[in-house]
Amino acid sequence: MRFKYCPFCGEETTERQLGDEGMVPYCTKCDRPLFDMFSTSIITAVLNECGEVALLRQNYVSTANYVCVAGYIKPGESAEETVIREVKEELGLDAEAAEFIKSYPYEKKDMLMLGFKTTVKKKDFTLSGEVDSAEWVKLEDAPALLREGGIAWRLVREIAGM
Ligand SMILES: [Zn+2]
Known part of the structure; x- marks a missing residue:
């Protein structure tokens, strides 16, 4: 802005x-x-011990594609704290640590997205009201389900070494 x-x-x-x-x-x-x-937000790939990544459906964001966990950083919060809070809020899972991967400017929304990777124990999800559904997907299969060229797609490919 x-x-x-x-x-x-x-x-x-x-x-x-x-x-x-x-x-x-x-x-x-x-x-x-x-x-x-611009506002600053986080986006994180949530991985489990089986080499799978959690992909979410949020119909208010897109009905065509899956998305990753993402959210705005609150004042006074570190980006790592936001990652752990959002993983808990959206999926009901406890992330232990957040590893910074790369940052992505999102000019259309005047936003800088900080891309992270988090690891959790594989468990069933307890979804927030903002999430319509979620599933575990093999990391190498995930890009095909994300919007090509989008930030989630770029982040997942970066982590998968594609
Ligand atoms: Zn003035």
Whole structure:
């Protein structure tokens, strides 16, 4: 998001040359730069000890494809804490640790997605109301069920070494 108005005082922003950053929206009244803003979220591949990954159906996201666990980072939370919280909320599983894999800018939604990998013990899911269904899929079979070129697809392929 590029600021047209200052979020602090409501004044219309101007642009100012800010060193290596180039032209940046600026509030002359507050005398501060207003860098383009984006939200930060996590996406994680949830793996079990059998080499399978949990794929979810969330009809409000897509009825055509499966998705991975994802969610926004709350203020005061580390990205790793978000991963563990979201795995618990969406699948009802306890992830022990979150391993950072790669980050993915998602410009359409003004978002930076931090891609993780987590491992859990294979168990039945206890799904949140936001998840319509979930299943364990062999890691190598998972990309075919994800939207080609999408962030989940790229993350799973990265982890599978494809
Ligand atoms: Zn201002």
